[in-house]
Amino acid sequence: MQATTDTTEHTSHDDHHDHHHDIGFLRSYVFSTDHKIIGIQYGFTALLFLLFGFFLVLAMRWQIAYPGEAIPVVGGLLEALLGDMAAQGKMSPDLYNVFGAMHGTIMIFLGVVPLAFAAFGNYVVPLQIGAIDMTFPRINMVSYQCYAWGGAIMFISFFIPGGAAQAGWTSYSPLATVVPTDGQSFWLVGMVLLITSSLLGSVNFIATIIQLRAPGMTWMRMPFFTWAQFVTAFILLLAFPPLEAAGVMQLMDRVFDTSFFLPSGLIVSGNPMNEISGGGSPLLWQHLFWFLGHPEVYVLILPAMGVIAEIIACNTRKPLWGYKSLVYSVLAVGFISFIVWAHHMYVTGMGTKISTFFQTTTMIISIPSVIILTCLFISLWGGSIRFNTPMLFALAFLPMFGIGGLTGLPLGFNFADLMLHDSYYVIAHFHYVVAPGTLFGLFAGVYFWFPKASGRMMNETLGKIHFWLSLIFMNAIFMPMFAQGLAGMSRRMSDGGATYAAANMANEGVIGALSEAVINSNIAITHAAFGLMLAQVPFILNFFWSITNGKKVENDNPWEATTLDWQTPTPPPHGNFTKPIAVYRGPYEYSQPGHDTDFTPQNEPEKA
């Protein structure tokens, strides 16, 4: 049985076309101001960048496992496109650095954040609060354009002489200032555009959530997904500007020979830098960068937690456990995320008082994070669980994020971090949180909201194959890296650690040399990475095939969900709701006693 929805008789699709004929192709699909179109634009672009970023790291993984060997299949193409850096199809150390820096940048700023925040947020948040669009639709359009052009600049930077940025996604000075490629400057310009896009987006999200909630949609009746996006928007709004300032300053260092981040007495490649004033501070860059960099990681995880929460409530057929705790915790995470940043800088020689402060705040922030995860776990208890594809991803998210989060704790202690900083342990930790963590949440979200946007279901069999293979391979890739890091293997080594391999040491028994097991793991990890790439094929095929051939939904609410995003026509027309909507109850009224159905939508009035 279904609750009533405000739907017209499927003329919405034709209205859609007519409206678009009136205003033309460009304003309908390129410069659209409709939050749903913009959300889809962000989604497609972000998924493309995720794939591209994945290809970059696959090439790197080849080099790590088989140092010095030409990359198969694409080696020739790389040489043709990138010249000397990929001579004979081999990955040179410089190219390794380029791919490494751009993999991080693209995955974070062009992939995950646009997908998690801008794509899902834009599409779903106005629907979930009962609004007809965002408060500032034209600003929304501009924010997508800034993102697209910023991404274009990042992409183009690969092909200029000297190559793209190669000083890590962290772009530390002085290296980032003295690297002799314009690609580094392109990176900075691209970042300014991306930051602008995020700032415009955050203003829109926050204003929309404050101002455009439908009558009856009080703050404590908002779905957790919207709360998560609200906090994420605040983090972006307040944390990005210092990085924008830093980016401008680093650009000035590169272009106008200032010395914001260049100390006195700097010698580069044996040449003293006499023309610059010196007197700058490399630490200043690090502070400004990580002031964004840490809140940024909460930007990466919170939207995914929001998605998971919605899917768990819907597929356990019961309300989320601890809604209030979830809300207060996500607010706390948002606040505390601003005062932990220097845990990325423990090895800069900071004093014990300061490192103790940051260690304390870092430990404290784990409390609300664990509360959120615990509430989601407990929500499963006594649930009537439906094991569809979105739910499988959501269920896997919980232990995977658990591993990722718990392995962050040793990194948060300054004494332990002295050993683990810049090792493969760090890579394992953050990839666990972002890959089987956030990405699983986002995959879940795609499978979940696909029917609302397209009117068709994605194929369940392909979805399950995608899920199981991704889960297995992600663990196969990142679990061994914890061991590699604990054994002392450093990050960003283009030869996969061969220089420090025990087998290559002149003397036996060198302490700290990397054992055979550690070096050989590189090969298994690389194979698992290729496996993970193959595992995405069913997803890509499923996605495109289902747009036109997927099983049509029988009604507007195929998952039988309570939130307002499922009480619209499918797909929602411009204006979303065919008549003004009002909210009478909380977001998760599943299996309530005294009702005929096991769910009651938020906009269903009380019976007389």
Next chain:
Amino acid sequence: MEIPYTVKPREDTGLYNAKVGIWLFLASEVMLFGGLFSSYVLLRVGAGQGMWPHGLMNIPIGTFNTLVLITSSVTVVMGWAALKLGNFGKYRLYQAITILCAMGFLGIKSYEYNEKFHHYELWFHAPKTLAELPDAKNQAFVEDGLTDKEKIGTLPSVVGHFGYEKDGEEHHAGPFWTKKDFEELGVTEVIVHLDDFHYRIPARLQAQIKKKDHGHDDPSEAGDHGHELRIPISEVRRISAFVPAHSTFFAIYFTLTGLHGLHVLAGAIVIFYIWGPGARMWKRDPERYSNRVEVSGLFWHFVDLVWIFLFPVLYLL
């Protein structure tokens, strides 16, 4: 369907959408300028003893500019108040003054920037006394007994307007020149017209310079007629105008005031547009129009507030 609360405020928040939006945007701007101010603090605290320049900014001009911006903040409020009371003519007048003040501020700033770009500093390889510089005109210093090293102290650099001689004529150095530009011209000496009011010259010497200069007793006239030095290129370690590359002080000065100036320009353009071409909306939808005026006024106040911080930090401290 119209987006609600674009004009009429929402009851429970008491705000219309654009007001929420502008306050959020201003919060991000606070973080942006905050990041730059924090950088200023870190750079200044980290600078070595005596390495942070003082007294290089023109305080009277800065004070005047501050008053100009404060005035514009007052007129922008008066304009909005007049509009809310329905007096379009008064609004037009006050807003025009606001825009003129903005242009004035930017004009004065451009003058300051230009003056900086033509002011040079020359650092020696090793600190010198003036008497050590081989220059006939320096004989005046020697005669006055100023060659005693202990009395003068040593100068790491000299500051002033620079030039060079070619074919018997003196030419000014262009803006942004460095040592390389002099070398490329093939000149062997840099002509330095000392600035007597800059910190590099010890106070005792400054007094002597003023007295020596064509017998002027009035120090203010000594200015650019100050002693001319000719410094051989071989003695020069570095030459830089007062440009961002000169020192971290000027780097952060130009970045802060440049970014602020861009905000002044942007705000002025928006206020001008609403005042001029966009004024048609007053007839169609007066409440929406006055909302726009209010929102742009809020931005303008922020821009003024940033300057209130910039002026003491950069000019006075």
